[in-house]
Amino acid sequence: MSATRSATLTSPASLLAILAAGAVITACAGARAETPAKGEKPYVVAASPEEAGAYLVRAGSCDDCHTPGWPESGGTIPDQDRLAGSPVGFRGPWGTTYPANLRLSASKLEARDWVTMIRARNDRPPMPWFSLHAMSDRDLTAIHAFLRKLGPKGQPALPAVAPDREPTTPYILFAPVPPKAASASNTPARAPASADANPAIVGGHMAMAMP
Numbered sequence: 001m002s003a004t005r006s007a008t009l010t011s012p013a014s015l016l017a018i019l020a021a022g023a024v025i026t027a028c029a030g031a032r033a034e035t036p037a038k039g040e041k042p043y044v045v046a047a048s049p050e051e052a053g054a055y056l057v058r059a060g061s062c063d064d065c066h067t068p069g070w071p072e073s074g075g076t077i078p079d080q081d082r083l084a085g086s087p088v089g090f091r092g093p094w095g096t097t098y099p100a101n102l103r104l105s106a107s108k109l110e111a112r113d114w115v116t117m118i119r120a121r122n123d124r125p126p127m128p129w130f131s132l133h134a135m136s137d138r139d140l141t142a143i144h145a146f147l148r149k150l151g152p153k154g155q156p157a158l159p160a161v162a163p164d165r166e167p168t169t170p171y172i173l174f175a176p177v178p179p180k181a182a183s184a185s186n187t188p189a190r191a192p193a194s195a196d197a198n199p200a201i202v203g204g205h206m207a208m209a210m211p
């Protein structure tokens with residue numbers, strides 16, 4: 001009986017089975033190593049940091065603002081033309097801001113300084129700083145790796161324009177427009193001529209939207 005058993009265990013098929021089991025155990029251990037530690041923020045697992053960054057940037061819609069024409073193209077602009085900033089400003093109560101050239105920003109900063117810069121900033125809209133702050137250091141580093149892979153390109157974005165100054169470039173007005181029924185004047189950039197015309201709108205969104 002024992003002789004039969006040892007013969008079975010040392011047969012080539014059994015050895016293969018043992019090796020396969022070992023491979024499965026090793027793979028599981030590898031997967032476990034990718035699980036965030038207790039209390040650690042979640043992060044994306046990919047074949048490389050660059051791939052994780054590419055995924056995060058696409059899923060995080062960074063191109064919506066940082067790549068001109070991205071939403072209109074349905075997200076089909078080739079990598080070489082992406083994320084080099086936009087000459088079209090976003091205008092609102094904060095003034096007019098221009099989406100930064102992220103390829104230049106990443107090329108100038110080492111990964112650790114990139115993360116520190118992002119964690120320290122909470123400035124003007126419509127940049128969703130809160131979304132970046134929600135990411136783990138590992139994910140922010142992955143975005144940096146992807147931007148480095150794209151490489152530096154283009155010019156730095158224009159400096160922001162103060163709220164009381166008129167921008168010299170085209171801009172997108174980030175402001176709610178009242179429905180026609182609520183106001184005879186439906187001009188996005190202006191509140192109704194008289195506050196009496198529609199006090200609710202003047203006191204609410206429309207007033208906030210005044211550049």
Ligand code: HEC
Binds near residue numbers: 143
């Ligand atoms: C709704 C538009 C919008 C979206 C979406 C957006 N950004 Fe921005 N981003 C901006 C604007 C505008 C600025 C410039 C802000 C300023 O001048 O204060 C900016 C600035 C930045 C900066 C500062 C760069 C520098 O060198 O000063 C970083 C980093 C950045 N964005 C990263 C990202 C990433 C990563 C994503 C995607 C997860 C993203 N942004 C999505 C509009 C946007």
